[in-house]
Amino acid sequence: MIKPERPRAYIGRFAPSPSGDLHFGSLITAIGSYLQARACQGKWLIRIDDIDPPREVPGAASRILYALEHYGLHWDGEILYQSHRHEAYRHILNQLQQQGLSYYCTCPRQRIQQVNGFYDRNCRELNLPVNHAAIRLKQNNPVYGFKDKLQGYLNADPVMAEEDFIIHRRDGLFAYNLVVVIDDDYQGVTEVVRGADLIEPTVRQIALYQQLNLKLPDYIHLPLVLNKDGNKLSKQNHAQPIPLDDPRPLLIEALSFLNQPVIKNWQDLSRDQLLKKATARWDLDRIPRQGKIYR
Numbered sequence: 001m002i003k004p005e006r007p008r009a010y011i012g013r014f015a016p017s018p019s020g021d022l023h024f025g026s027l028i029t030a031i032g033s034y035l036q037a038r039a040c041q042g043k044w045l046i047r048i049d050d051i052d053p054p055r056e057v058p059g060a061a062s063r064i065l066y067a068l069e070h071y072g073l074h075w076d077g078e079i080l081y082q083s084h085r086h087e088a089y090r091h092i093l094n095q096l097q098q099q100g101l102s103y104y105c106t107c108p109r110q111r112i113q114q115v116n117g118f119y120d121r122n123c124r125e126l127n128l129p130v131n132h133a134a135i136r137l138k139q140n141n142p143v144y145g146f147k148d149k150l151q152g153y154l155n156a157d158p159v160m161a162e163e164d165f166i167i168h169r170r171d172g173l174f175a176y177n178l179v180v181v182i183d184d185d186y187q188g189v190t191e192v193v194r195g196a197d198l199i200e201p202t203v204r205q206i207a208l209y210q211q212l213n214l215k216l217p218d219y220i221h222l223p224l225v226l227n228k229d230g231n232k233l234s235k236q237n238h239a240q241p242i243p244l245d246d247p248r249p250l251l252i253e254a255l256s257f258l259n260q261p262v263i264k265n266w267q268d269l270s271r272d273q274l275l276k277k278a279t280a281r282w283d284l285d286r287i288p289r290q291g292k293i294y295r
Contacts, residue, residue: 008190008215010042014068014075015194017049017179018061022242023121024250024294025195025225027071027129031254032222032287033193034073035275039282043186046075050083052175063241074270080187089174092182092212093135093167101140101211104133118159134167134172142202148206149220151196156203177201180207184217189282191218196291197232220284224291225257233294236244239290247271251278257294259286 014030022030037044046068048061065079096102105123112119124138142162145155167178184192199221209216225233233239242250251274252266260280266274267288 010040012037013045013048023239025233043076140200260290
């Protein structure tokens, strides 16, 4: 008799990149992932996604961690830095190469733009040498959609889903779609809660999970915080860092953005009491699916 598989203990995470300070958009992701983990009586981990040194801002990682603590978002266990994980990434790259599931590609970006912006597998059978080449995954089993616990079933663009995507860049840096899968599996993450701007690459990541025979996490993609022009609030468009004064008013704004039940008389609560009450009232079904303009 086959015993039913025991449900995995919940493990969530927040994985900011140190390309700037924490702003309201990234605070929404942090709070959403934190409250979901705590409401599920699970662990909440922090990972610093520092795989792209040219985009990093000096001191940003430590300021992000300080801001999280200031807002009462205390994590479990040790912080994982992707910059310390290169050996693990190389191991997986070697494994994929030995299995014939990847290949070297020297196509410049200009050439790919000339073929409608999607890579046409030009280098797949050329057996190119290592020098100055990116590494692409052979997309032999594309994923055309996935179920999101907030957004419902999401279909992908078939052309994008079938593309042999880059897992190691020509400049020697590891690609996000590779490292996010390896590290989420390494940390035992059971559910990924992140912004809706990362919906599109999810099918690529799921395909890599399947290529590596790893257990898939669940996904929740939160609504994006938009600026007055309707664009995603981000470090690239100069989003202001969150203030480091009394955290409670901005916590209330974040809960309101996520359409959570109103906490009356929150001024009489401490920061930690507020978060405890927010955890007890956390309701995933109330979260809007579409992004909203912030201020």
